[in-house]
Amino acid sequence: MNIIEIAKLAGVSKSTVSRYLNDGYVSEEASEKIKEVIEQTGFVPRRQAQAMRSQKTNLIGIIVPKISTETAARVIEGITNELSNAGYEVLIGNTSQSIEKEFDYLKVFKNQVDGIIFMATEITPKHYELFEQLHIPIVVVAQKVKDYPCIVHDDYHASKDAINYLIDKGHRSIGFIGVGEYDVAVGIERKKGYLDALEEQKIEAQSEYIQIGDFSHESGFNLTKHLMSLPKPPSAIFAVTDNLAIGCMEYLKENGYKIPDDVAVMGLGDIKIAAYMTPGLTTVHYHFQTMGAKSANLLMQLIQSGKESSKNYESNFIFNYRLIERDSV
Amino acid sequence: MNIIEIAKLAGVSKSTVSRYLNDGYVSEEASEKIKEVIEQTGFVPRRQAQAMRSQKTNLIGIIVPKISTETAARVIEGITNELSNAGYEVLIGNTSQSIEKEFDYLKVFKNQVDGIIFMATEITPKHYELFEQLHIPIVVVAQKVKDYPCIVHDDYHASKDAINYLIDKGHRSIGFIGVGEYDVAVGIERKKGYLDALEEQKIEAQSEYIQIGDFSHESGFNLTKHLMSLPKPPSAIFAVTDNLAIGCMEYLKENGYKIPDDVAVMGLGDIKIAAYMTPGLTTVHYHFQTMGAKSANLLMQLIQSGKESSKNYESNFIFNYRLIERDSV
DNA sequence: TTGTACGCGTTATCAT
DNA sequence: ATGATAACGCGTACAA
Numbered sequence: 001m002n003i004i005e006i007a008k009l010a011g012v013s014k015s016t017v018s019r020y021l022n023d024g025y026v027s028e029e030a031s032e033k034i035k036e037v038i039e040q041t042g043f044v045p046r047r048q049a050q051a052m053r054s055q056k057t058n059l060i061g062i063i064v065p066k067i068s069t070e071t072a073a074r075v076i077e078g079i080t081n082e083l084s085n086a087g088y089e090v091l092i093g094n095t096s097q098s099i100e101k102e103f104d105y106l107k108v109f110k111n112q113v114d115g116i117i118f119m120a121t122e123i124t125p126k127h128y129e130l131f132e133q134l135h136i137p138i139v140v141v142a143q144k145v146k147d148y149p150c151i152v153h154d155d156y157h158a159s160k161d162a163i164n165y166l167i168d169k170g171h172r173s174i175g176f177i178g179v180g181e182y183d184v185a186v187g188i189e190r191k192k193g194y195l196d197a198l199e200e201q202k203i204e205a206q207s208e209y210i211q212i213g214d215f216s217h218e219s220g221f222n223l224t225k226h227l228m229s230l231p232k233p234p235s236a237i238f239a240v241t242d243n244l245a246i247g248c249m250e251y252l253k254e255n256g257y258k259i260p261d262d263v264a265v266m267g268l269g270d271i272k273i274a275a276y277m278t279p280g281l282t283t284v285h286y287h288f289q290t291m292g293a294k295s296a297n298l299l300m301q302l303i304q305s306g307k308e309s310s311k312n313y314e315s316n317f318i319f320n321y322r323l324i325e326r327d328s329v
Numbered sequence: 330m331n332i333i334e335i336a337k338l339a340g341v342s343k344s345t346v347s348r349y350l351n352d353g354y355v356s357e358e359a360s361e362k363i364k365e366v367i368e369q370t371g372f373v374p375r376r377q378a379q380a381m382r383s384q385k386t387n388l389i390g391i392i393v394p395k396i397s398t399e400t401a402a403r404v405i406e407g408i409t410n411e412l413s414n415a416g417y418e419v420l421i422g423n424t425s426q427s428i429e430k431e432f433d434y435l436k437v438f439k440n441q442v443d444g445i446i447f448m449a450t451e452i453t454p455k456h457y458e459l460f461e462q463l464h465i466p467i468v469v470v471a472q473k474v475k476d477y478p479c480i481v482h483d484d485y486h487a488s489k490d491a492i493n494y495l496i497d498k499g500h501r502s503i504g505f506i507g508v509g510e511y512d513v514a515v516g517i518e519r520k521k522g523y524l525d526a527l528e529e530q531k532i533e534a535q536s537e538y539i540q541i542g543d544f545s546h547e548s549g550f551n552l553t554k555h556l557m558s559l560p561k562p563p564s565a566i567f568a569v570t571d572n573l574a575i576g577c578m579e580y581l582k583e584n585g586y587k588i589p590d591d592v593a594v595m596g597l598g599d600i601k602i603a604a605y606m607t608p609g610l611t612t613v614h615y616h617f618q619t620m621g622a623k624s625a626n627l628l629m630q631l632i633q634s635g636k637e638s639s640k641n642y643e644s645n646f647i648f649n650y651r652l653i654e655r656d657s658v
Numbered sequence: 659t660t661g662t663a664c665g666c667g668t669t670a671t672c673a674t
Numbered sequence: 675a676t677g678a679t680a681a682c683g684c685g686t687a688c689a690a
Contacts, residue, residue: 001440002683013661018685027659042462047441048377048386049683052666057377059420068406068618070399077397080423084430089437091388092421094409101413108418111330112376133371246605276575278607289397331667342677347669356675378667381682 001043009037021045047089060299061109063093063102064119070271071288075119075141078292086300088114099124106130115299117141117292122182137302137310139295143185149302149313151295155185158284158321159193159240162266165282166236167201169329171264174198175227175234176210177220177244187212190240190268209234213244220247228257235263236329242267242274242283249277249328264329280326291319330372338366350374389628390438392422392431393448399600400617404448404470407621415629417443428453435459444628446470446621451511466631466639468624472514478631478642480624484514487613487650488522488569491595494611495565496530498658500593503527504556504563505539506549506573516541519569519597538563542573549576557584557592564592565658571596571603571612578606578657593658609655620648 003021007014010033020026020034037043051057060083064072080090091113093105102118103126109116115136120127120143131138131148140150166174176194181187191210198205208230213219220239224247227234239245245267249259257263259279267274270285294317302310332350336343339362349355349363366372380386389412393401409419420442422434431447432455438445444465449456449472460467460477469479495503505523510516520539527534537559542548549568553576556563568574574596578588586592588608596603599614623646631639 003685004683014684015661015686016659019660022685024686025659030659042436042439044436044439046683048380049666050685051377052381052668052683053685055666066406067409068399068402070397070402073397073399073402076421077395077423080396080421081425084423090421090423092405092409092419094406094413094419096410107371107373110371110373273602273605276602277605332669333667343668344670344677344679345675348676351669354675359675375667378682379669381666381684382668382670384682 001041003043003045006034006037006041006043009041010034057112057114058088059091059113060088060296061091061093061105061113061116062119063095063105063109063116065095065097065121067092067094071269071286072119074288075292075295078289078294079117079296082293082296083300088300097121102127103130106134110134110136115139115303117295117299120145121186123184131311135308137299137307139299139302139310141291141295143183144316147311147313149298149310149316151291151298151317151319152185153286153291153319153321155189156193156196158268158286159190159238160197161193161321161323162238162268162284163194163197164201165323166238166264166266166329167197167203169236169264171234171236172203173206173232173234173236174203174209175224175237177223177227177237177239177248178210178212179215179219179240179244180212186215186240194238215241215243217243217247220244221251222247224248224251228252228255228263233263236260236266237263238266238268240268242269242271242281245281245283245328246273246277249281260327260329266329270324274324275326277328279328282326282329283324285322285324287319287321294319330370332372332374335363335366335370335372338370339363386441386443387417388420388442389417389625390420390422390434390442390445391448392424392434392438392445394424394426394450396421396423400598400615401448403617404621404624407618407623408446408625411622411625412629417629426450431456432459435463439463439465444468444632446624446628449474452513460640464637466628466636468628468631468639470620470624472512473645476640476642478627478639478645480620480627480646480648481514482615482620482648482650484518485522485525487597487615488519488567489526490522490650490652491567491597491613492523492526493530494652495567495593495595495658496526496532498565498593500563500565501532502535502561502563502565503532503538504553504566506552506556506566506568506577507539507541508544508548508569508573509541515544515569523567544570544572546572546576549573550580551576553577553580557581557586562592565589565595566592567595567597569597571598571600571610574610574612574657575602575606578610589656589658595658599653603653604655606657608657611655611658612653614651614653616648616650623648 007017095101116138119141211223267283274281424430445467448470540552596612603610
């Protein structure tokens with residue numbers, strides 16, 4: 001079922017049908033006949049053909065590390081809502097945390113979509129190389145990127161505020177559970193926030209209090225075990241993600257420590273589970289869905305501006321956060 | 330950058346380049362030149378053009394009620410992993426629980442993708458009408474559908490087993506928190522499981538124990554409040570989703586009831602939070618990700634079989650479940 | 659207002 | 675082995 005068949009059935013030429021579809025000038029009688037035929041047949045113009053002709057795909061590609069992650073899902077929720085309102089459709093690239101797949105999608109989406117939203121963890125030179133080869137705008141979410149537009153949370157201050165909160169509550173020995181520095185936002189920024197907060201309060205950072213693992217749950221568990229086996233265990237533990245904090249709480253609870261009386265625990269991100277833990281996890285709320293919406297709007301704006309690339313985009317967006325006091329501190 | 334330019338740069342015709350790209354016979358020297366040019370330029374064939382010519386889009390459309398829902402995210406995770414291994418890309422339609430948007434996506438995807446996976450809640454006659462108009466296979470997930478392939482969990486028996494488990498634990502007065510019957514799987518099947526389990530154990534169902542709300546968290550909270558204000562409150566409560574069960578637990582905990590001593594609580598679905606509640610929520614595990622993977626495989630199989638529609642597909646898939654004993658019963 | 663003819667990038671057919 | 679050409683479905687400049 002194509003536009004020619006519709007034209008035949010309506011007794012007009014395909015140009016007339018095309019005009020009808022695209023708000024062009026069509027006489028009333030032709031208009032009605034076409035309308036009727038289209039309703040009967042349920043005809044919808046093929047988007048691939050439209051894209052071919054117009055050089056606009058009306059498609060946006062999203063690349064995410066793992067779609068079943070709560071944070072990714074929330075970002076995507078924000079993105080898709082905005083985009084579908086604007087008539088865009090969304091192609092999704094789930095990389096399962098594989099950097100190779102990130103590269104693949106960056107290549108595959110290249111001339112298949114009008115723009116890309118890239119939810120990043122680690123940014124390597126190869127990434128920049130691929131960004132260069134893009135002839136469409138790209139917006140990076142969750143990691144700072146040089147020369148390209150990006151949307152991030154203020155990881156440094158969020159972390160710093162969290163530590164200051166712990167210090168305010170009287171803690172002087174604060175354990176830190178972090179992740180590798182390949183992830184700048186989570187691995188470096190949040191650690192720096194921790195270190196700077198201590199320094200400003202004249203508390204000497206102790207290297208044995210600083211534990212680095214991966215993003216897994218078990219990592220939170222095991223590193224807490226290690227912290228608590230120290231000669232002088234910390235009175236509070238800050239984990240750079242809620243997921244880690246939950247692993248941390250598990251260890252403490254299983255081993256009879258009272259939270260927050262024996263050990264206070266603080267996370268970052270405010271995933272849904274945080275509210276349901278016992279005690280409720282004190283953490284920092286991040287606005288992932290709003291962030292997704294913002295990235296979508298920014299991307300659409302870049303597309304409409306007609307630029308071939310979003311390189312050298314001047315301003316970035318740093319999202320605010322909100323400290324959530326619950327009962328684990 | 331298109332195939333013609335590559336051809337020019339390599340000093341051959343575009344047909345030769347096309348053959349090079351598609352495993353055709355090309356002389357070694359031509360081959361090498363083309364390879365070189367493609368590497369330099371980073372050329373990738375435009376998928377829209379390929380689709381145009383081949384009548385295959387290599388795209389699959391997924392329609393989900395709400396992407397940021399844990400169950401949906403897990404289903405999508407399963408789907409995308411399977412599909413991307415097979416070289417398909419995924420177009421996502423997030424309907425935000427709007428039935429109108431479901432219709433929209435069913436129309437829009439119609440001649441834009443090679444097949445559709447539809448995660449459904451409510452199936453109306455209008456849905457069937459749109460299914461009819463499809464000229465591509467569709468697989469329905471999470472709801473039974475007449476004449477079309479679908480992949481579901483065994484809601485009836487899952488629910489029944491849950492109730493039997495409660496009965497085994499000595500409960501005779503079991504409250505039920507359900508949802509509207511527009512959702513057949515959750516609203517009807519799970520309720521039937523409850524009723525039949527009681528009947529088989531010669532326990533008379535009491536209408537005041539059966540409370541119906543929506544899917545929200547608050548619903549679980551409020552309906553529990555109502556159940557507990559009954560002259561003779563139940564000794565156990567079964568909620569048809571974990572989300573409702575969690576709302577239920579919240580009410581009980583806030584009001585000083587001990588779980589499971591005063592009231593036992595059981596859910597269904599085994600969302601992540603369930604494991605972290607205190608006490609851990611006893612529930613029934615559903616295999617959402619595997620379900621997604623299965624639906625993807627089935628759809629690919631249908632596509633490869635070359636049928637224009639998946640209507641009258643004979644066999645459906647009913648997934649098993651697993652009872653998870655934790656501490657709320 | 660309507661219709662004709664062409665082009666978008668690719669693949670398939672057919673000669674050469 | 676290679677190249678010219680048609681075809682896919684649609685939009686649009688141009689002619690009528």
